[in-house]
Amino acid sequence: MAYGFDTLQIHAGARPDPATGARQVPIYQTTAYVFRDAEHAAALFNLQEVGYIYSRLTNPTVAALQERVATLEGGVGAVCCSSGHAAQIMALFPLMGPGLNVVVSTRLYGGSITQFSQTIKRFGWSATFVDFDDLDAVAAAIDDNTRAVFCESIANPGGYITDLDAVAKIADAAGLPLIVDNTSATPYLCRPIEHGATLVVHSMTKYLTGNGTVTGGVVVDSGNFDWSASDKFPSLSEPEPAYHGLKFHETFGPLAFTFHGIAIGLRDLGMTLNPQAAHYTLMGIETLSLRMERHVLNAEKVAGWLESHPTIEAVTYAGLASSPYHDRVARICPKGAGGLFTIALKGGYDACTRFVDSLELFSHVANLGDTRSLVIHSASTTHRQLSPEQQTAAGAAPNVVRISIGIEDAADIIADLDQALTKAHG
Incomplete structure (x- = not known):
């Protein structure tokens, strides 16, 4: 069977x-x-x-x-x-x-x-x-x-x-x-x-x-x-x-x-x-499908909200209609584009570090794919050993923050991002 x-x-x-x-x-x-x-x-x-x-x-x-x-x-x-x-x-x-x-x-x-x-x-x-x-x-x-x-x-x-x-x-x-x-x-x-x-x-x-x-x-x-x-x-x-x-x-x-x-x-x-x-x-793994459905649902909501935020320069989530990779979602990832993406902040490197330090619900860790929402500034951590050219090619430029969206209440995730972005930009 x-x-x-x-x-x-x-x-x-x-x-x-x-x-x-x-x-x-x-x-x-x-x-x-x-x-x-x-x-x-x-x-x-x-x-x-x-x-x-x-x-x-x-x-x-x-x-x-x-x-x-x-x-x-x-x-x-x-x-x-x-x-x-x-x-x-x-x-x-x-x-x-x-x-x-x-x-x-x-x-x-x-x-x-x-x-x-x-x-x-x-x-x-x-x-x-x-x-x-x-x-x-x-x-x-x-x-x-x-x-x-x-x-x-x-x-x-x-x-x-x-x-x-x-x-x-x-x-x-x-x-x-x-x-x-x-x-x-x-x-x-x-x-x-x-x-x-x-x-x-x-x-x-x-x-x-x-x-x-x-x-x-x-x-x-x-x-x-x-x-x-x-x-x-x-x-x-x-x-x-x-x-x-x-x-x-x-x-x-x-x-x-x-x-x-x-x-x-x-x-x-x-x-x-x-x-x-x-x-x-x-x-x-016993709950993988349930978690991935929620990761995707939350990521779609959060990425859409971030895309319209005045402090955000760009959002890379493939689940957004504006993404150059959006047409691949239905063919390669038919159940959704996942829960991982980056955001580019206006204000560059310093704004990114202030943003990361201001988050409360998010955990600042070198991991992704947790039930919890996670964040990291890749250029200063996971991609720190790379040259600026390599960082940019890998999607981890100095003004970029990686976000792994968890399975918490989407409204709580957005509220935490909102207050941190406000603090990061003064």
Whole structure:
């Protein structure tokens, strides 16, 4: 039976505990698992049998979460890890090598820009940054050493919506996987795999958990990419020495990337999600659709009010009819443009900092996607390490404030913004 999203967000991956009958997924707080016998242990270590060995690799609570997120995204499998940043490295790890590059959007979270422009150089990888609204530039940036294309569905901080269908065509023509960060949209608003994405990553810390309690990341595998179509992805298509010459794609087919992420990625990188964090995220996802509906409803009301406020220079919310991205909402995010956007204040940098300091209901934090309304001045915080040109390209110019609209009463959110804007402009 094909269940709807609201049903799957509660039931996918969750079965009554066979030992106790517990209805909620238990927290399996254990390091290791007892093997039935020596033959069973050998089969697990040889990847001849699926099961639990050691919680750096697999854990029943985490496995339930992996199944739930993969189901909601329409993927064949998923690998959970310790944070959204870990998920991005986990997604690239089987694809990249020294001298290879990834083509990425300029409109990314500031930490992602730093990770791609600086940190991955230590692996011998590089990133080419391109405005993904310029499709010709995206295609031109791909060369013989490119191994992936990376973007965000709804870009943080500006709330810009990427034309995933168009970008996927370019990646497909080049024989490359498209990796989409779907953190800001969640699978309730956008399902990138349906638009041609090969892999989907999330910072589960944000909307999926939804309550600001834990960090976590996930990589969802579409199962649609032919890793053996070229010699570009030897980690997946060629013999793996650590497993006696096993070929992941030949052996596991559509699940090749998922199995590699566990058997190689988690084994050697060790960016494991702990079972308690998985439990919090599972509980958060149970109300995902309800929360996202309210986030969108509030964001539409608040953005409309802000657009007409005399102290506001611009509002970037794609849900506004005035947005250049508005026509993509119905096609890419049919249930709404999310709860994240930026506002540009008249008065520049100083007005932004006064505004942030004057808010009372909003929390000034380096997070988004909480049930609470959150605010941050990106240029002085999350995007501080970037050059002024990079800040502007990423949608985080000095006169811009990022707003993550929560699920409180919309009238209360607006009242708090109103009093803070009044104070910020004297």
